[in-house]
Amino acid sequence: MRLSVKGADQEIITRSVRLLSDARFRDVFDLSNFRGGSIRASIRATNDALAVDDVAFAYFPIRRKIKTLLVSRGNPYLETFLKLDPSVELFTSNAQNYREPPDVDALIFDRFAPQTPPSKPALVLGVPRVSWLPAPRGIVRRPAMTLWSASHPILQHVPDGELSIDSAARIDLQNFSVVAGSKETPLIVVSDKPRQVLLTFDLNSSNFPLKSGFPIFMENVLAWFNREQVALNHSPGIVELALPDAQVRDGDGQIIRSDRQLGKTVFSANEPGLYSAAQDDKLVHIAVNLANPDLSDINRSAFASTATTAGGNAWFHRELWFYMLLSAVGLLGIEWFTYQRGFTL
Numbered sequence: 001m002r003l004s005v006k007g008a009d010q011e012i013i014t015r016s017v018r019l020l021s022d023a024r025f026r027d028v029f030d031l032s033n034f035r036g037g038s039i040r041a042s043i044r045a046t047n048d049a050l051a052v053d054d055v056a057f058a059y060f061p062i063r064r065k066i067k068t069l070l071v072s073r074g075n076p077y078l079e080t081f082l083k084l085d086p087s088v089e090l091f092t093s094n095a096q097n098y099r100e101p102p103d104v105d106a107l108i109f110d111r112f113a114p115q116t117p118p119s120k121p122a123l124v125l126g127v128p129r130v131s132w133l134p135a136p137r138g139i140v141r142r143p144a145m146t147l148w149s150a151s152h153p154i155l156q157h158v159p160d161g162e163l164s165i166d167s168a169a170r171i172d173l174q175n176f177s178v179v180a181g182s183k184e185t186p187l188i189v190v191s192d193k194p195r196q197v198l199l200t201f202d203l204n205s206s207n208f209p210l211k212s213g214f215p216i217f218m219e220n221v222l223a224w225f226n227r228e229q230v231a232l233n234h235s236p237g238i239v240e241l242a243l244p245d246a247q248v249r250d251g252d253g254q255i256i257r258s259d260r261q262l263g264k265t266v267f268s269a270n271e272p273g274l275y276s277a278a279q280d281d282k283l284v285h286i287a288v289n290l291a292n293p294d295l296s297d298i299n300r301s302a303f304a305s306t307a308t309t310a311g312g313n314a315w316f317h318r319e320l321w322f323y324m325l326l327s328a329v330g331l332l333g334i335e336w337f338t339y340q341r342g343f344t345l
Contacts, residue, residue: 001016001017001018001019001043001044001045002014002015002016002017002043002044002045003015003016003017003041003042003043004041004042004043005029005031005039005040005041006039006040006041006042007034007035007037007038007039008037008038008039010034012029012031012033012034012039013029031060034060035062035063036060036061036062036063037059037060037062038057038058038059038251038274038285039057039058039059039060040055040056040057040274041055041056041057041058042054042055042056043055052236052271052272052290053272053290053291055272055289056272056287056289056291057231057251057272057273057274057287057288057289058230058231058274058287059230059231059274059285059287060230061223061229061230063087064087065086065087065088065089066087066088066089066105066106066222066225066226067089067091067103067104067105067106068082068088068089068090068091068104068105068106068107068108068222069091069092069093069100069101069104069106069107069108070082070090070091070092070093070108070110071092071093071094071095071098071107071108071109071110071112072092072094072108072109072110072111072112073094073095073110073111073112075110075203075204077203077209077210077214078108078110078125078203078209078218079092081214081215081218082108082218085218085219087219087222088222091104095112098112098114100114100118100119100120104120105120105121105225105226106120106121106122106123106222106225106226107120107121107122107123108122108123108125109122109123109124109125109128110125110126110203111125111126111128111202112126112128113128113130113132113133114130115130115131116132117132117194118194119194121194121195121196121224121225121226122194122195122196122197123196123197123198123199123221123225124196124197124198124199125199125202125203126169126199126200126201126202127169127171127198127200133198134171134172134173134174134176134189134198135171135172136169136170136171136200137169137170137171137172138169138170139167139168139169139170140167140168140169140170140182140184140185141166141167142164142165142166142167143165143168143182143183143184143185143187144182144183145160145163145180145181145182145187146181146182146183147178147179147180147181147182148160148179148180149178149179149180152179152190153220153223153224153229154179154188154190154197154217154220154221154224155179155180155188155217155220156220157216157220158213158216158217158220159211159212159213160180162207162211162212162213163206163207163208163211163213164206164207165187165201165205165206165208166201166205166206167201167202167205168182168185168187168200168201168205169185169200169201170184170185170200171185171186171189171200173186173189175191176189176190176191176196176198177189177190177191177192185200186200187199187200187201188200195224195225197221197224229284229285230285231274231285231286231287232284232285232286232287233287233289233291234269234286234287234288234289235288235289235290235291235292236269236270236271236272236288236289236290237268237269237270238266238267238268238269239266239267239268239269239275239286239288240261240264240265240266241264241265241266241277241284241286242263242264243264243265243277243279243282243284244260244263244264244265244279245260245265245279246258246265246277246278246279246282246284247277247278247279248265248267248275248276248277249275249276249277249278250273250275251273251274251275256275258277265277265279269286269288271288272288272289272290273288274286274287274288275287275288
């Protein structure tokens with residue numbers, strides 16, 4: 001069997017693998033040199049009874065450095081992380097000298113926010129009193145987490161049980177949505193247009209910077225601001241996307257038919273492939289793959305040894321009507337035999 005992994009314009013991996021009947025192969029491939037984009041993995045094998053599962057698709061975000069401006073009075077945890085992140089080109093400023101640069105991709109405000117809303121995606125840590133953010137209305141001591149939206153992009157893979165907060169600001173939501181919160185107040189809120197993330201607590205009043213989930217959270221936030229997302233995984237069939245009126249294209253860039261149902265875009269993907277759906281400034285990639293091992297077991301019938309075993313067990317895996325018909329034939333045979341011998345009339 002020959003295995004190959006290809007990018008949009010480059011061959012990444014080719015390997016020959018020899019497998020015995022009913023054997024399994026699992027390996028990890030290094031894609032650190034892959035620049036990003038569409039990716040296609042395929043195998044070629046003899047005696048293959050199901051060709052549709054010989055190919056799989058994925059999409060990796062295209063790598064580029066995100067120009068990020070950190071405005072802070074001093075936060076060693078946050079600044080150290082951003083400096084060590086190879087995907088971040090970091091600039092720093094203090095509140096007195098802040099001017100929004102025209103060429104940055106993201107802004108991070110630590111215990112500060114400008115009087116006018118920024119034109120770029122922004123992460124705000126703490127609740128400064130400015131008109132474009134929810135106004136703080138008191139302090140909540142040691143809020144207990146009761147809501148954690150793990151499905152939101154900024155909280156994916158971030159553990160929810162390790163966050164401890166000494167104090168947080170009590171706010172009204174305004175135009176923000178809650179992705180993490182307590183009964184007394186929201187703790188992490190987001191705005192989609194424009195894209196903004198607000199933490200109602202100061203990092204210094206929590207254990208968040210010391211926990212393993214903090215680097216993941218920061219990576220998620222920057223990815224939500226500027227980077228493309230990895231492709232959604234889906235099986236062949238009807239695909240539903242939470243994007244109304246999206247335009248769907250196949251892997252060749254051709255527009256395919258889609259319908260709008262209850263605020264969603266629905267289309268049919270009967271074969272594996274990499275699809276994309278665009279709506280305004282949103283772009284979603286969908287990797288459709290036949291990855292069900294139970295369906296792929298049909299390949300076993302192509303091997304001689306398996307076929308022999310299957311033939312021996314076939315008598316015990318038939319439907320009920322087969323056994324009823326077989327019993328009827330047997331009874332007719334017995335009746336005919338006893339009639340010929342004069343045992344019955």
